[in-house]
Structure formats: structure tokens, C-alpha cells
Amino acid sequence: MNQRLRRTGFTLIELVTAxxxxxxxxxxxxxxxxxxxxxxxxxxxxxxAQTVAQNQLECMRATxxxxxxxxxxxxxxxxxxxxxxxxxxxxxxxxxxxxxxxxLRDVEVxxxxxGDGGRPMQASARTLIGDKGGAAQ
Numbered sequence: 001m002n003q004r005l006r007r008t009g010f011t012l013i014e015l016v017t018a019x020x021x022x023x024x025x026x027x028x029x030x031x032x033x034x035x036x037x038x039x040x041x042x043x044x045x046x047x048x049a050q051t052v053a054q055n056q057l058e059c060m061r062a063t064x065x066x067x068x069x070x071x072x073x074x075x076x077x078x079x080x081x082x083x084x085x086x087x088x089x090x091x092x093x094x095x096x097x098x099x100x101x102x103x104l105r106d107v108e109v110x111x112x113x114x115g116d117g118g119r120p121m122q123a124s125a126r127t128l129i130g131d132k133g134g135a136a137q
Contacts, residue, residue, distance in 0.1 A: 042116040045085055049111040049123035052081050052090070056109045057125040060092070065131040068094050068105045076109070085113040103131030 010018075056076065060068070076090040089112045097104040108126040115121035 038116060042121075045113070045115055045121065046123055048081055049085065049088075049113065049121070050125070052079055053109045053111050053123055053125040055079075056090070056092070057107065057127060060094075060107055060109070061127070061129055065103070065105070065129065068107065068129060070094055070096055070105075082111065082113075085111075086115070088113040097128055105129045 056079075071092065071094050073091050073093060076092055078088050078090050082088045082090070091110050091112075093106075093108045093110075095106045097106040105128065106126070107129050108124055110122060110124040112120065112122045
């Protein structure tokens with residue numbers, strides 16, 4: 001036989017090594033994609049809860065000042081926008097801010113749910129609402 005003839009191609013060891021490296025790369029890509037999808041879902045949940053809390057706070061701003069009675073952790077019915085969240089609870093707190101004659105209320109709306117990986121999550125919105133009737137002098 002002619003010694004100049006060389007065998008061309010890959011050996012079995014080279015193919016197995018290349019497949020292993022390729023497999024590790026694909027695994028890393030799939031894992032990071034899954035992680036990214038989970039984080040996007042968690043951010044969407046947080047955005048939804050924050051938006052609902054802001055909307056409820058705006059509804060409370062439209063309420064006449066006299067009807068803003070002082071309450072702590074008063075449960076509120078969950079809105080349809082929160083139906084995707086797991087074990088969702090919504091509550092509000094209204095407190096007198098400063099001296100009562102100032103006519104200010106500290107109002108907070110809090111949304112709690114079980115989120116990413118079973119962790120407790122929470123979003124809230126808070127503001128001061130003043131008596132527009134001019135009770136303070």
C-alpha cells in the first residue's frame with residue numbers, strides 16, 4: 001500500500017468530544033432562556049400588581065374626604081386584572097397624618113401574592129390625601 005494515502009475524517013473520540021461540547025453549550029442556552037422567561041413572568045406580575053394598586057389609590061382619591069375613615073389592613077376584593085396571580089390579597093390602610101386639624105390622610109393600597117418559586121411578593125402604592133374643603137386654617 002502507498003504510505004502517502006492518509007485517512008481523512010474524524011475519529012470517534014473527536015466526534016464524541018465535539019458532541020459533548022455542543023451539548024454543554026445547548027444546555028447553557030436552554031437554561032438561561034428558561035431563567036429569562038421566569039424573570040419576565042415575575043416582572044409582569046409585579047407590573048400588574050403595581051398598576052392595580054395605583055388604580056385603586058386613584059379611586060380612593062376620588063372618594064369624598066369625609067368617607068375616608070381610618071382603617072388598618074382593610075381587605076379589598078381583588079380585581080379581575082389580578083386573576084393570574086396565585087393567592088392574591090388586596091388591602092388598604094387609611095391613617096390620620098399629623099394633627100387631625102390638618103385634614104390629611106395617609107392612604108396605602110397593598111397587593112400580596114405568591115410569586116416566583118413560591119416566594120411571597122408584594123406591591124403597594126401610598127399617598128397623602130388632603131381635605132379640599134379647607135378645614136385646616
